[in-house]
Amino acid sequence: MPEDAGIVIVGAGGHARVVGEAVGAGRLRGHVAPAPADDPLLGPWLGDDHAAADLAASGHRFALGIGFVDRPGSERRAAILDAWAPWPLVSVTHPTAIVSASAVVGPGAFVAAGAIIGTAAELGTGSIVNTGAVVDHDGRIGRNAHIAPGAVLSGDVLVGSGTLVGVGATVRQGVRIGRSVVIGAGAVVIGDVDDGVTALGVPARSVLPPPDR
Numbered sequence: 001m002p003e004d005a006g007i008v009i010v011g012a013g014g015h016a017r018v019v020g021e022a023v024g025a026g027r028l029r030g031h032v033a034p035a036p037a038d039d040p041l042l043g044p045w046l047g048d049d050h051a052a053a054d055l056a057a058s059g060h061r062f063a064l065g066i067g068f069v070d071r072p073g074s075e076r077r078a079a080i081l082d083a084w085a086p087w088p089l090v091s092v093t094h095p096t097a098i099v100s101a102s103a104v105v106g107p108g109a110f111v112a113a114g115a116i117i118g119t120a121a122e123l124g125t126g127s128i129v130n131t132g133a134v135v136d137h138d139g140r141i142g143r144n145a146h147i148a149p150g151a152v153l154s155g156d157v158l159v160g161s162g163t164l165v166g167v168g169a170t171v172r173q174g175v176r177i178g179r180s181v182v183i184g185a186g187a188v189v190i191g192d193v194d195d196g197v198t199a200l201g202v203p204a205r206s207v208l209p210p211p212d213r
Contacts (some may be wrong), residue, residue, distance in 0.1 A: 014067070016065025020065065032051055053087075063110070068164065102119050117144040118135060124161065125144070129141065130151075131149040133152070138176070139155065139157045140157075163183070166187075168181050178195035182199070183199050
């Protein structure tokens, strides 16, 4: 196995800049994207997706710098995760985040500034726990799920793959949220949520059809 040569950000947008800053200049080697971005938080452009094989062979690892804010975005990001599965994806945790020693953070996951990950919580591959969000004890966050800034998940909450829990939302202890769900900003979720729906309001209620379809 080649010696670790540092971390490369996948992407060049706003979320990529956030991830790049969390990685830090000491470990960041640059970014891959369809076109270069002139931003010191991303480092130099190292090529497009076709550069991945050579970069991996030389010991580079990759941090996913692509976020999402709606269901179509979640689907696009899931496809990117699938495409990058052959390459070494690493998790990134901002230095100001608090992550329990008993928590499990999957490959490609990102824990942003001020986030709190509680005892025995599990973050799936490519998941995002964004700025100031809380995943309390025994929470389980699925692959490619996004817990948006300021959202609070009480203990023993399950969030399915590809789901977005919106900005400032609150989820009661023990609630099960399905796959490909959108929980609206500021919603208060007090009961289980089925796959594929959008839930809005206080208390949150399902909206059919989802407004982003």
